[in-house]
Amino acid sequence: MADALAQSTDYRVLRRLIPRSPYTPDAGQEVRTGILLDTETTGLDHVKDEIIELGMVKFDYTPEGRIVGVRDTFSAFNEPSAPITAEVTALTGITNEVVAGQKFDDGAVTTFAESGVITIAHNSSFDRRFVERYWPVFEHKAWGCSMSEIDWRKHGFAGAQLGYLLNGAGFFHQAHRAVDDCHALLEVLALELPPTGSSALALLLETARKPTMRVWAEQTAFELKDSLKRRGYRWNDGSDGRAKSWFRDVDESALDDEIAFLRTEIYMQDVEPNVQRLTAFTRFSSRI
Incomplete structure (x- = not known):
């Protein structure tokens, strides 16, 4: 039924996003590794506020910017020094009960992230400032921003909100966790953008490389x-x-x-x- 609807010009079909399973790289295949990252925090101030959730997806891509597969995922909570406010809970869905007794494993975060040649977030001016404060490994990484370093309007999108872009890729998701948003971003970056014939990731990498x-x-x-x-x-x-x-x-x-x-x-x-x-x-x- 969904396939029949998709063939009609009167309907668009959105499918639930199912995260890609980890893959094993082929021997001799030339790939590079990137990290998709998302944080949830107690506020907007990267100096005073704290990260309460970190999600990452490690993926491989070709030199031309084609996504090959997912290597691994990371998801963790952290109990902040002060109770999470009702406003933050309403925004993130994270309660004090969810993070109670949770603490980031700094070594695990560093080990996961250090193999990536680029870290990408959907608002890097926000996420980079927070994670650099916690983990020095991110200070020495190249960064890209999928929200600001792709001209989405030029490619037919009315905005750059992640859920909206995901719909354009033919999916919807229930963004309960930071790592879920990373999986959503992976599919957005895999999207081929007309009329270039290039993936969104390829365009992002091209922009990120320019001073x-x-x-x-x-x-x-x-x-x-x-x-x-x-x-x-x-x-x-x-x-x-x-x-x-x-x-x-x-x-x-x-x-x-x-x-x-x-x-x-x-x-x-x-x-x-x-x-x-x-x-x-x-x-x-x-x-x-």
Whole structure:
């Protein structure tokens, strides 16, 4: 019945996501290993709040970005130093009873993650800052973000929410656990994106490998904030130890145009803004 519906232009069929079983690599097959990662936390502050759940899926992919199979999975809870609030429980489904007496095995986390050549999360600017605080192994890894480093709208999606993207891949899932979201992300990255003929993973890897330049627009007049926002600048409130300032990440090829914009539209003078060069090894990290 589902196959018949799928052949009609009047219906779309969504199938329940069944996680892939671990596979054994073929001898001599050239593959690389990646880590999909998701966290649940007691709040949004990566300095003060705590991780209460960590999920990871280790997978292999070809140099061209085609997913070959799942190697292993990791899922663990951690009891925080203060009770989980009702708000966090409503958001994550994690109660104080679920995490009671649970503690992360730091050695197991490190062993699982160290073989990955890239770590991917669906909001790496959030997850990387948290896991780096707990486990130094993540400080030295290349990172990619499946939410921000793929132009989903360009490929026909109205948004980048994980459940919505999973529906586009033909699946639905009940996101009870962090590792469940990792399995969902695997299928999203396996999706072939028209008209490129490439997988979402291949496009993500291509973007992640490119250096970007972070341009800081410091000490700008308050009345210019709307112009900066329209340009794509974001506000850093200083809570992470960096200056209170507007900033924007651009490709290396667009750096000259960005500096010209600041000189002519914002500062009205020949200034040299603070610029940082970011790569997959430093991007999304609170250390930058």
